[in-house]
Amino acid sequence: MSAQxxxxxxxxxxALAGIENGAKVIAAGVHFSNTPMxxxxxxxxxxxxxxxxxxxxxxxxxxxxxxxxxxxxxIWVSYIGMEFLGLxxxxxxxxxxxxxxxxxxxxPTIFLGLRAAAGGLPFVAMPPIHKLTDLPKVSPEVYRDIxxxxxxxxxxxxxxxxPDWAFIHVxxxxxFGNGVSLGGRHMEDIIAKASKHVILSAEEIVEPxxxxxxxxxxxxxxxxxxxxxxxxxxxxxxSCPGVYSYDRAHLxxxxxxxxxxxxxxxxxxxxxxxxxxxxxxxxxxxxRLAALELQ
Amino acid sequence: xxxAYSVAELMATAIAREMxxxxxxxxxxxxxxxxxxxxxxxxxxxxxxxxxxGGCGALNSKNPKLVEMAADFRNMTGAxxxxxxxxxxxxxxxxxxxxxCFGGMQIDRYGNVNITNVGEYANxxxxxxxxxxxxxxxxxxxxxxxxxxxxxxxxxxxxxxxxGPGHLQDxxxxxxxxxxxxxxxxxxxxxxxLDFETPDRRMRLKSVHPGQTAQSVQAATGFELAIDGxxxxxxxxxxxxxxxxxxxxxxxxxxxxxxx
Numbered sequence: 401m402s403a404q405x406x407x408x409x410x411x412x413x414x415a416l417a418g419i420e421n422g423a424k425v426i427a428a429g430v431h432f433s434n435t436p437m438x439x440x441x442x443x444x445x446x447x448x449x450x451x452x453x454x455x456x457x458x459x460x461x462x463x464x465x466x467x468x469x470x471x472x473x474x475i476w477v478s479y480i481g482m483e484f485l486g487l488x489x490x491x492x493x494x495x496x497x498x499x500x501x502x503x504x505x506x507x508p509t510i511f512l513g514l515r516a517a518a519g520g521l522p523f524v525a526m527p528p529i530h531k532l533t534d535l536p537k538v539s540p541e542v543y544r545d546i547x548x549x550x551x552x553x554x555x556x557x558x559x560x561x562x563p564d565w566a567f568i569h570v571x572x573x574x575x576f577g578n579g580v581s582l583g584g585r586h587m588e589d590i591i592a593k594a595s596k597h598v599i600l601s602a603e604e605i606v607e608p609x610x611x612x613x614x615x616x617x618x619x620x621x622x623x624x625x626x627x628x629x630x631x632x633x634x635x636x637x638x639s640c641p642g643v644y645s646y647d648r649a650h651l652x653x654x655x656x657x658x659x660x661x662x663x664x665x666x667x668x669x670x671x672x673x674x675x676x677x678x679x680x681x682x683x684x685x686x687x688r689l690a691a692l693e694l695q
Numbered sequence: 696x697x698x699a700y701s702v703a704e705l706m707a708t709a710i711a712r713e714m715x716x717x718x719x720x721x722x723x724x725x726x727x728x729x730x731x732x733x734x735x736x737x738x739x740x741x742x743x744x745x746x747x748x749g750g751c752g753a754l755n756s757k758n759p760k761l762v763e764m765a766a767d768f769r770n771m772t773g774a775x776x777x778x779x780x781x782x783x784x785x786x787x788x789x790x791x792x793x794x795x796c797f798g799g800m801q802i803d804r805y806g807n808v809n810i811t812n813v814g815e816y817a818n819x820x821x822x823x824x825x826x827x828x829x830x831x832x833x834x835x836x837x838x839x840x841x842x843x844x845x846x847x848x849x850x851x852x853x854x855x856x857x858x859g860p861g862h863l864q865d866x867x868x869x870x871x872x873x874x875x876x877x878x879x880x881x882x883x884x885x886x887x888x889l890d891f892e893t894p895d896r897r898m899r900l901k902s903v904h905p906g907q908t909a910q911s912v913q914a915a916t917g918f919e920l921a922i923d924g925x926x927x928x929x930x931x932x933x934x935x936x937x938x939x940x941x942x943x944x945x946x947x948x949x950x951x952x953x954x955x
Binding site (some may be wrong): 457534 | 723724725749750751752763764765766767768769771777779780781784787788811812816817818819820821822823824825826827828829830831833834856857858859860863868871872873
């Protein structure tokens, strides 16, 4: 009999137990697509403080919710918004009131910063297009002029971005942490390589044979993953590609609370009110959830 | 007979006319209008152009519905490839994308775009979402701007924050722009079409939509537009274009309701 491989499946609470105040956190996903909201809600329940958020280049809901929970000290900003639903209310309020530290950057700065951390590169050199924008004026620590040693021309250096904790949501995973996104790979592999601890949540835990029968479909390799959490509707109220669409009514409900500066009431009702997402999903109800499923 | 069309459909046909058969375009958030424009161009005069819908990464999406979320996986319908973010960034830095379509919170007379903050940076009146991909206006070939509103708080003399660079006034800065980058060629609004065909690359009123005049567009703009004589009327969508839009691209009529 061959030796047993270890299962990485655990509860969200157990998986996140090591996250401390001040940790650097990233959640994968684009806008409302494949954002690991079940893990974010568990992070809210842990009531950690002073987080440094390294978001993906286009996202919003999870950062806005953690701001509403008072969990954030600093955010790297490329795009924090609600896409087709407009501005992110807690983000807007916190920045306008000067309550949090922000570092204004952009899409390539975050992507290439993660890429540098993923590969252990000391920094990234970019063509100097940012010199035509106001970013170097407001974020001089991130945009440094250097001389390209090969051409003698001015280029811009930007530092690696290395999160302590990464959350990634997928449609399917095996117990060893091999994950499959049905929406294809966006940058989850790079996020996983850049981060010290990677927690994978999955709609469904599949048999290892489901992975090995189509290994080219794996979008996150288990070798990078520390823990696997089974989270049905783990991207809700956002969408999980190939599984279900977003719940527009619930997103609008969140926004109603957030715009009124009553996010704590939303969190009391849907997040703190239970040890998992059972209250939230019961409030949505089986019919509404079924209607979101891909036909 | 003039067919009944919506302003958003008119804007889409105006942007479609700018697309070329050899273009490779990229669009992102809130892109119903440019998406419709590109697909209309592919179905009419530019069958060989390519485009990536950022967010979901779809190359040549053929979704017959205009969905509200750029990252919506349903945009992969009929697509030919799923581009990861790395591809978009590579194509943006190297100018493989010949055209990008963007909007903004503020646009100024030289086509600088702000989506970062309105007011003083340290004490903003309105904090926007952030700079995202706008710096790439200096490294793709052409940029087309489109906005769903046209008023003097959006069209300002000088943006409060340069997220995306317009036509440069400081010759010292020209060395930092990629040599192939032409900059913003067109601005499409619910009132008019504007370009930068002036000696100093200031914004010029190219055409006014039906119901508008040069005076009414100027009154809605926070700086003096270049106006050459009689400004022509914007071409309106043809029956053929509307048929393609409504039967093949926007089958749920999003553009008929988008701007009211």
